[in-house]
Amino acid sequence: MDKLNQNWNLEVIYNSTNELHVYLHQLEEDLQVLARGINSFSTISIVDANKMKILLLDLGMNKGKLSQATSYITCLLAQNPLDEKATLLQGKVTKLSSQFEHTLTKAKNIIAQISPELWEVLIESPIVNDFKFILIEWRNAGNTSLTHNEQAMLSSLMTDGYHAWGQMYQTLMGNLKIELQIEGKKHTYSVGQALNLRAHPDEHIRKFAHESLEKEWAEHQQNFAKILNHLVGFRIQMNQLQGIEDALDEPLRKNRMKKKTLDAMWSAVSKHKQPFVSYLNHKAKMNHDGKMQAFNFWAPIASVGNKIHFDDAINLIVEHFSKFGPKLKAFAVNAFEDGWVEAENRPGKSSVAFCASFPMSAESRVFMTFDGTMKSVLTLVHELGHAFHNFAMTDISGLNREYPLSIAETASTFAEMIVLEAAMENATSIQEKISLLDEKFKRSVMNFMNIHSRFLFELKFYEERKKGLVAVHRINELMHEAIKEGYEDSVEEVSVYTWLWTPHFYITKAPFYNFPYTFGYLFSLCLFAKYKEMGTAFENAYIQLLRDSGKMSTEELVLKHLNEDITSEEFWEKGLKLCVQDVELFLQLTALN
Structure with missing residues (x-):
């Protein structure tokens, strides 16, 4: 690929913060309409599956609109934590998010209060079949000791209390x-x-x-x-x-x-x-x-050459992604050419690498600081994996796009493995293989x-x-x-x-945001073993797994796509044994070297 800009393009999302102001004003009106729609379900004597589906689609649409605005502001503050306009807008979006959560909570409570007889009719209707899992999840979680008013008050308090502390951390850091x-x-x-x-x-x-x-x-x-x-x-x-x-x-x-x-x-x-x-x-x-x-x-374990230039890193990623499958390659090329990546190594940026989803634009943005090391290449690949997961779910309805964090780390870790494995195969010296194995083990030790x-x-x-x-x-x-x-x-x-x-x-929306990384890492090892068996034919199956990730439990997802029981230690040991084999190879190579 030709020389690429290391700065992302946010202008195609919103031309300016003024355009975002207009967007948020319209979103506020949309949320009010949504709230009125929820109120029409306040007393249910007859369940209208068609009406319920429209409501669920509206909830998903507004969720996507909020995600769009939140991601944009997150990107602004990442590239410049001192952006005062973005900070003020963040407060506005946080307030709108609180209003949406209030409406969503009310919808969940309504689902929980449907009589058993009407519930059986609703949940078996083919009209809402696409939302069956999430409806059951809401109903099972609906048994709370809090009244609706208490839940509303709690949601309101979270804006200036709970979430504000999380934002304070980001600002200070x-x-x-x-x-x-x-x-x-x-x-x-x-x-x-x-x-x-x-x-x-x-x-x-x-x-x-x-x-x-x-x-x-x-x-x-x-x-x-x-x-x-x-x-x-x-x-x-x-x-x-x-x-x-x-x-x-x-x-x-x-x-x-x-x-x-x-x-x-x-x-x-x-x-x-x-x-x-x-x-x-x-x-x-x-x-x-x-x-x-x-x-x-x-630290790099061996000297295997000079720093990796950003353009060379991009070409390396595209080359290795192409060996996995044509869709992943085309996705990566599009992401780089359309300015999805902010990688410039400069002071004043946030320290946290991330991927932001823009569901209304069917795009993502990747933020990191590229310093020419293999570690930064893999960080870029990791975040692109998240973006590919977003891509796989492009036409999935809003409520079914919300996959669990454990699965969220699967695509990112899997992308790292593709690049590391391909780089190992292309290694021209023992020193290079040792260095790449070392990068693998750093991830194993981290997880x-x-x-x-x-x-x-x-x-x-x-x-x-x-x-x-x-x-x-x-x-x-x-x-x-x-x-x-x-x-x-x-x-x-x-x-x-x-x-x-x-x-x-x-991170206020994700307590214990640690074990999902280990889950995703080991799960990815099992997926990688399947890929080795199937070759490029695995790509479509992999995309289907990602598409399903918001519609079922992790246990059901793995059973459906891998026919494996993840409640058993034996499942996890399969992935661990692959890592142990690599350790043995590392010890052999370093002894020879």
Whole structure:
């Protein structure tokens, strides 16, 4: 492909913030019409399936319109966290989102209150068959101790309370500047740029960046501890109001997953950590360390050439995607040529890579900071995987586009595997293969150890927060204990401030946004094994799986498309064994080298 711009094109979404103002005004009127439509269902004596379908389609349409506006503002604030106009618009969209959630809650309550006789007639009607899963999900979740007025009040409070704390985190983190003195010159980095230095080939720079970040976290830890305490405190109170004691109840429901599935996954992971401990120990010895140092974890293991130019990275991605299937290749080419990607390495950007969906435009936008490392190439690929999932669901009705977070990480991780596997096959030297295997294992360690530690920390923090505010020193202790258990004490100098700079702890719409990554990673390994069996014929089956991801539970989805039982440890061990085989190859190659 020809030389491409590293900045995205947002103007095709909205020409200006003034155009967004007009859009939001119309959306506000649309939401009022929707609310009146919901009120017509307030007393149900006869269920009209046709009318119900229209209502569900309207809900999905307005959900898409809100997502469109939210994504646009998210993009504006990512490229410039100090954008005051975008910040004001964010408040407007948050208020409209609250109104929509209020209307949606009312719709769910109406579904829950339909008499058993009328419900049987409705749910078996072919007219609403496309919404059958979500209707049943709403009805099953409708048994809440909160009255409609209490739910409305709670939704309203979330705007200026709960969600505001999450937005405060984004603002504070986006405003942080890291000052580093490198090679006699003073440099100012955003958090994202400073974190990227963890993959710098010079160990002194990696260590210096690590220590500078630790100093920055220590200076601001009180403010971030306050935010985390209030976010989790709100969630706990919200759960208690609804009679929910288990902190995992909401994330499991949102992931459409059984507790048995989560337990089976973590049990399998815990039983198979030793090979990755061996990998970390071996890599530490290669660096002449007794134990892996955290600031060396992302370091390139071998010199395999110069930095990867952005254009070369794009060509590499397109080439490898083409080997998977023509639809994925065409999608990637379109995304790059139409300006879907913001990758410029510059200060003042947000530190968090993400993919934003624009359902009304049938487009996505990918945000990241490209620094020429294989790690940044894979970050770009990861976010493009999310965008491909959005693409696969282009013509799916709004309410059925909302897939669980566990499945959300499947397409992104699968895309990484395509590129890594193809790159391994094309490797021209042992050193290159070693380097690529190392990149693979970094992801394995992140999913099996780092994310496990996040999960363990969040569980422990919730328990302590129930007793009252948790002091900063205790938060750090909890993080340290979780890291020690998650990594099986195989890494030193891991930041006890991980709770502070990990944005997933502060995402208000997704508590426990950790285990979905591990789920998606292992699930992707199983899908990748299927792809190896079927070749390019797998692409259509893969797209169908993504299309179905908003219409059934994770257990049903895997059973339908893979004929596998994910509540058993045996399923997860299939994916883990593929990773273990790669560890064995790595140890062989490094011994030869």
